[in-house]
Amino acid sequence: MITPEIKQQFISIVGSDWVKDSPNELYAYSYDATPMFQSLPDVVVMPATSGEVSALLRLANEHGIPVIPRGSGTNLAASTIPVQGGLVLQLHRMNRIHEIDTQNLTATVGPGVITADLHQAVEAYGLFYPPDPGSMRISTLGGNLSQCAGGMRGLKYGVTKDYVMGLEYVLPSGEIFRCGGKNVKDVAGYDMTRLLVGSEGTLAVITEITLKLLPLPETKRTLLAFFTSLVDAAKTVEQVIAAKIIPATMEFMDQGTMRVVDEYAKLGLPLEMKSMLLIEQDGPEELVSKDIASIAEIARANGAASVEVAATLEEGAKLLTARRSALSALSRIKPTTIMEDATVPRSRLADMVAEVERIADKYDLQICTFGHAGDGNLHPTCMTDERNKQEIERVEQAFAEIFAAAIALGGTITGEHGVGLAKLNYLPLKVGEGGIELMRRIKAAFDPNHIMNPGKIFAGSARRRMVVRR
Amino acid sequence: MITPEIKQQFISIVGSDWVKDSPNELYAYSYDATPMFQSLPDVVVMPATSGEVSALLRLANEHGIPVIPRGSGTNLAASTIPVQGGLVLQLHRMNRIHEIDTQNLTATVGPGVITADLHQAVEAYGLFYPPDPGSMRISTLGGNLSQCAGGMRGLKYGVTKDYVMGLEYVLPSGEIFRCGGKNVKDVAGYDMTRLLVGSEGTLAVITEITLKLLPLPETKRTLLAFFTSLVDAAKTVEQVIAAKIIPATMEFMDQGTMRVVDEYAKLGLPLEMKSMLLIEQDGPEELVSKDIASIAEIARANGAASVEVAATLEEGAKLLTARRSALSALSRIKPTTIMEDATVPRSRLADMVAEVERIADKYDLQICTFGHAGDGNLHPTCMTDERNKQEIERVEQAFAEIFAAAIALGGTITGEHGVGLAKLNYLPLKVGEGGIELMRRIKAAFDPNHIMNPGKIFAGSARRRMVVRR
Structure with missing residues (x-):
């Protein structure tokens, strides 16, 4: 519950222009690019500095207010749905490219920088930032890190995590930490950098990013x-x-x-x-x-x-x-488009596509498959209509079978989209209940009061409230 | 304290040939490649399977016995010194190359496989495992993972962590988990793979490793x-x-x-x-x-x-x-050779070498510097004599200044050796006391009873016992 006093404190931190809680504004932050998930936040706050993020987190932590860090909301796992209400921490104002270091081949940026803007900026120096998620013209680098975004160059160049060298991050306690840096080699303690990448905003808020660059191919x-x-x-x-x-x-x-x-x-x-x-x-x-x-x-x-x-x-x-x-093309066919990213070792590609076809037939669904063949990262995409409850039930069953098939082939339930809300019921297939318990304990090490993006990745805490359907 | 009953249980798990506790045997596991650190274990146990590792860990956890996983003991940070006694878990018997998968470009191996043996095995298929730590003819892959070993190819090819795709690991509770696999893309939950790499045996025991391979350069x-x-x-x-x-x-x-x-x-x-x-x-x-x-x-x-x-x-x-x-050449000069691995962003290489020269002069020491220039990863190496207490004190002061200089240049206290015992006093320079507290909480998520390689990475718990000097 955000009282008028707490709201006043938010305003004193970021200024009244950057605290939004009108019904229209809350609605705009109630969904992301994932179909069929929606929930209203209580407030949207737009900080401009790490110091402001720190002050906001300290306040939220004190009052047990859920915090949902957000970039452009292009993710496909419902990772930025405020499923327990709370504070959407909208980071688009932290969008400066702080430095392009041509000697050490690094770029240091705010989390709000648009992925394609970074591409353009570094290419002007003959340099190259390989990760190119499908949403790169809209998505932010902070969001890319949160989900460990992939793209079309995974096989040769790897994914987002392979390019993150250093971070500044803020814990729920408000403490501002740094990990990694510009060093090609660095083994001073646990690799916090890699742990934060792909953690979907459940551990901390990333406020500055140092990325590795390569020479631009000729x-x-x-x-x-x-x-x-x-x-x-x-x-x-x-x-x-x-x-x-x-x-x-x-x-x-x-x-x-x-x-x-x-x-x-x-x-x-x-x-x-x-x-x-x-x-x-x-x-x-x-x-x-x-x-x-x-x-x-x-x-x-x-x-x-x-x-x-x-x-x-x-x-x-x-x-x-x-x-x-x-x-985009597939999205025009039917009212609802559900794109998944079941992934298998490359050698099982044909088997997996055949499985998807078999399952689509079995449930009488229209599923098209495309994706990153070199990575074994497939995007079976179902064209459906969420108003057709019967069909949606078959869609759910079909995707459950698709994920089980991926696991049976040595694959995974998500290659590059993340777990979020959309896949938390399938995570045990991949990492087991014990593995999830271990991850929960790691989360508690960062976020003992469970304010960071609650309800994501881990099942059982997804109490929904105030769901407004589109 | 390991009672005769507990020893009997170790024997019932691995067989009497693989439980060692004679004075000579304990002495042989009291040191590693780091000069001036030594401490006797209570027992050395040599399991052959994950199941045996699991049973041993469960028993050790129940009785609060420290467990020190060990490969060939080539590390240079005193990471495998049994500083609180306990059980050295010697993993050289788990030395099978389980699979070289030429379709998915992966190798799956036991932690006891010698690094250079893997090089040779994959090169026979025209494939390439780039990490090449200096000790590769003796070191094990399990040890390489524990320390996140580097080598001469870091700039172009990265280091050990960049090649670890999947793991089987055993928690102190005895639970056997898997993370990652053969998928180029995989974002199902936190990246446990990268967290375990470089954790120096303080979190879990790695019992199987899936590594990424590349085509062998022409x-x-x-x-x-x-x-x-x-x-x-x-x-x-x-x-x-x-x-x-x-x-x-x-x-x-x-x-x-x-x-x-x-x-x-x-x-x-x-x-x-x-x-x-x-x-x-x-x-x-x-x-x-x-x-x-x-x-x-x-x-x-x-x-x-x-x-x-x-x-x-x-x-x-x-x-x-x-x-x-x-x-090896430098080691012949004086009785004691202390090699360090202060690392800086590549552009600060000349500054760092100049700092090392200045500091060596200041403390009247013989320090030679060599290393991986492309990585900014330097090995200032001091030729000294540990019997000369006065000089050793100057060596300690000089290295403290060298680490401070590296940090001041945006570098780190260790590029590829790890923290272990040797550098735990310097870790706060790089990650701060708050960062260390966070790492301690992560350790507790894996190892609530603090049996895994206690006294390493984190200062304050390094109570020494039964130190036998060479």
Whole structure:
């Protein structure tokens, strides 16, 4: 409960412009990009400095007010839904790129910096920040860290956690700490940096981020291959790796996704094909040419019905944009689009896609699958309508089976979206009840009063209140 | 206190051949590679399976017996000294390479596998495990994980933590858990994998490890450059990076180290030079040629008095072996050799080396410096004699100043050795007392009875007993 006195204290910390609690404003922060989850916060507060974050957290901690750190709310696991009400800590004002250090190849930024803005800023120096989640034009780096966002370059370049070198973070107690820094090697105590990345705002608030950068690859080239069978596409992926080639990007779309994307982006894709691979290699020109030629050969040897190489960088970018539009394109089909990210070891890709098809048939659902083939990170996406209660029940059952199938294949319930609210019932499949208990104890080490994003990751504490449906 | 009844229970778990408590045997496990630290354990037990580890831990936990997991004892932070006595859990029998998965590019191994044995095994498949700590021919992968070992390839390839994808681990309670796996992307809950790596055996016992592999680079080439000034060498390192070249290895030796290494390995180095860089690039032939030519040019432009490129792979390997022998060579000079690993952001390399020289002069000590220039990871190494109490006191003061200097330059107290006993007094410099308190609470989440490697990382609990000096 936020009393007028507490609200006054919030105002004295950040100023009255940055404390919002009108019904319209609360509504705007009641949902994120995850369909079918919504709950109103009690107040939205927008700090501009670590000091303000610290003062707000101390106050919230004292009064047992839930705190939900938030960037752009693009996450797909309902991780920023204020399921127990409380204070949405909206961090978009902390959006400065503090430094691009060209000697140590690092960037130091506020959590509110937009991912694509950082890309652009470092590319101006010939540098490269590889993580490129689908939402990168909207998402913030703070949000990327909270969820350990992935993207299309996971196989060759890794994901967000592989680029976080140092953090400033604030505990619920208000204490401001730093971990890591600009050192390539640093083993002074436990690796707090990696623990905070992917913790979904349940441990602390990240207020400054030092990221590792790479030299920008000299060039890149894009190849499309179309297959009459799913297995041939998966074999191509396997044999490219077996040939010791690690492409920057290896994206997969099934026939359903191809159709929808083609209609949306007017690409003239051969829609009679069962699946498509979009492969990109980057690096020095001579190497890129050699790798793309080898990949084309491998695709043909594995039954690709056609292989095209983009003639120019622009053409390559257009193809990649088409792949990036898959979710938007699919979203136009039906009122509700549920995108999941069941993930398997790369060698089980074909098995997993087949499982998704079998399960979609079994429950009579429209599920299209696309994703990051090189990572085994699939996005089975269900087009449905949340008003159709019967169908939604079948959707839930189907996804439960999809997650179980991923685990049976040595995979995981989430590759890059996170657990949040959307998957907390499935987490025991992956880490066991004992593993969850251990994580709860780690959370208590940071947040003994359980104010940080309560109800997320861990089941059993998700008491919902004031749910307003869209 | 280990009673005859408890000893009998150890024997019933692992068999009488694998429980050691004769004075000679206890003595052999009373020290590791860190000079001037020694303490006798009460018993040494050598399990062969996770089940045995689990049973041993449950028993130790019940009776409050300290447990010190141990591989080959090559660590340099006194992390495996049984400073409170107890049970040394010697893991060398868990030395099977369970699987090399050429499709998913992973290796799954027991913690007792020797690092160099894994290198050899995966290279037979054209694959590559980059971490190469100095002790790799003796050290175990379990030990590498416990300390988050580094090596010569940190800049381009990262360190141990960057290659750990999945673990099986045992809690003091005896519970056997798994985290991570073969998935390139996996965000199901907190990243336990990265938390356990570098935790120095204070949280749990690692019983199985899944490591990421890369394709083995096609070739490599080695370049030596000699400089009449330290600053020129540091500028060369900076400008190579500024030219967007990331070499596989960039090693630095000062004049003192060069002299000792040359005497040991008979290389005919130009000993009038003030410093030397050994740079190696790997990758496809055409790229390696281009990079090595660019690096040679940059070195010359920055005042290198001479630049040599190894004519053959064998010649390159010989030069690298010479660098690898630096510690052995330095160890021959005086009875006691103390190697440290103060680390700074790469751009502060020259400043840090100058600080080390200034501090060595101030305390009238012989300190040679070599290390991983690309990482800013330096190994100032003091040749001394532990019987000379007066000098040892000056050594302690000098290193305290060296660590403070590293921190002042934005660096850290340890880049790749760990905290252990040797540096626990310096940890507050890097993470603050509050940061240490947070780490203590995390430890308690794993190990509520404080049986796991007690006295390490955290100061104040290092009650010594039965110290036997060499």
